Amino acid sequence: MKEQRYTWIKIAGTLITGAGILKLSSFLLRNVGPENVTAIPAYLISIAVMLLLAAFLGEEERIVKLRLGWKVFFTGGWYILAVSAVFLLMLGIGLSQEKQLVFSMPAFLCFTVVCVLTACFEEIWFRGIIQGILEKYGKGRGLSVWKTACITSALFGAMHLVNLLYRPEYILGTVTQVLYAFSLGMILSMVVYCGGNIGAAALLHAVFNFSGSLSQVFLGGSAGLEGDMPAASAVFILVLVMPGIFFARRRYKKYHIELS
Secondary structure, eight states: OHHHHHHHHHHHHHHHHHHHHHHHHHHHTTOOOTTSTTHHHHHHHHHHHHHHHHHHHTOHHHHHOOSSOTTHHHHTTHHHHHHHHHHHHHHHHHHHTOSSOBOOHHHHHHHHHHHHHHHHHHIIIIIIIIHHHHHHHHTTTTOOHHHHHHHHHHHHHHHGGGHHHHOTTOHHHHHHHHHHHHHHHHHHHHHHHHHOOHHHHHHHHHHHHHHHHTHHHHBTTOTTOSSOOOHHHHHHHHHHHTTHHHHHHHHHHHHHHHHO
C-alpha cells in the first residue's frame, strides 16, 4: 500500500511539474503562439526541467535510448503517418479555395521547430516518465503494459481539458481533442514499448502536430481560434483518428507473439 501511494505521488508530481513549468516558461517569455519565436526557449526550458525530473526519478534510461528501434517508426506508427497524410491532403484542398493566405518562411520554420519541441516535451513527460513509473509498478502486480498505456493515455488526453480555462467556448473542440489525444497516446505508448525508442514516438507526435496545425501558418495564426469546432469537423477527426486504438491493440498482441 505504501509503495502504491508513493507511485501515485510521483505521477501526480510529474503532472504538476510538467504543467507548471510549461505555463511558467510560457508566461515569462510571453509565448503567444506556436509561430512565435519565444515559444522555442519556452519549450527548451520545459524539456530541460523534465529531463532533470526523469533523472531524479530514475527514468532517464528509457529516454536516452535513441540509437536503435527506429524501425518501429513505420511498423508501429504507420497509422499516425496515414492520418497525417490525410490532414495534409485536406489542408491542401482547403487552402486551394482560400483567397487570403498569409505565409512567412520564418514563421513556418519556427512553427516546425516548435512542433518538434512540443512533441519531445510531451513524450518525455508522458511516455517517458509517467509510463515508465507505471510499467515498473505494474511488474508482478498484474498490471499489464496495455493497462499502463491506457492510464498514461487517459492522463495525456485529460491534460487537454486545461484548454477550457483559456477558451471556455471551445467545448466540442476540447472534448474532441481529449478523445483523439487518447487514441494518439495509445499508439505512441505501443511505439515506445515495442521499439524502446522514445525518439521515434516524439517524431511521430511531431508529424501529427505539424499536419494538424499547419493551417495556422497560412492563415496568420487565426485558424480555429474563433468559436467552437464545427460538429462535422469533430466527427471527421474522431472517425479518422479513434481507430488508432484498435491498431495499437493489434500491435501490442503482435509484439507478444514475436517475443514468445
